Amino acid sequence: LPELPEVELVRRKVEASALGRTIASVEVLDIGVLEGASTEGLKTALTGHALTRTDRHGKQLFFRIGNGRWLTVHLGMTGDLIFLEDGRGLPRFTRVRFDFEDGSSFVYEDMRKFGAIGLTPSKASFLERKRLGPDALAIGREDFVERVSRHRRPIKTVLLDQSVLAGVGNLYSDEVLFQCGVHPLALADGLDEDQLRCLHRNLAIVLRSSIDARTDFDQLPEGYMLKARHPSSRCPKGHGPWHMMKVNGRTAFFCPQCQRL
């Protein structure tokens, strides 16, 4: 459940379900997902306290604990947070389970274990340590243009670099490049002002559209690549099949007609 819109929906889910309930116990089923906290540290920090606030920066989640510290959660490639009203129906790949005093539970599951869960005394120091740039939905145009265009690297690579801006992953970077007709290998410092503005504006539109669609790609507006991002599908503007290439070890989809180098 990886990129910014998916993570934002998880945040909202937690906000609506787990917030305010006092934690009675914490069970770590796989210590491999802990980062910056031990099992004992987690138990000590959380037991007897409630999550009082949710926050998201890029793909990173933060939950304020009643004692002033923050629980940090990254969903990696396959992570999710599940609220269980009666504590039953534990997901197969549950890694950490939080049981509330009222009998409900809150679960961190992550099949591939690329995610991480831990503690930090300060969000700012955590973001600094992880070298996360501004949130992709919060960054202003000037800042975006300045940060992106300073790199002599393919624009796809720059958009995926979480230290430039945080929250964009492989799928949404493909989508915004397609929306703006920019080739994934175009060098960031060679883009003109119009292209940079287009990317900034459409990044916000694409991310918000996906959140509004509850990340159901079928419900995205017409003309979106993500409605049919498959090798056997084609450009919605009537051009040919998608072309694919590897950029940063990830598969990039693009339309060679719409996105010229």
Add this chain to the structure above:
DNA sequence: TATAATGTTCTCGT
């Protein structure tokens, strides 16, 4: 059975 998967981080080489 081989390949790829919405992510991050590290090494090695240019």
Add this chain to the structure above:
DNA sequence: AACGAGAACATTAT
């Protein structure tokens, strides 16, 4: 210093 390629992490689905 900046950058790219490749590997590593773990597990499933096609």
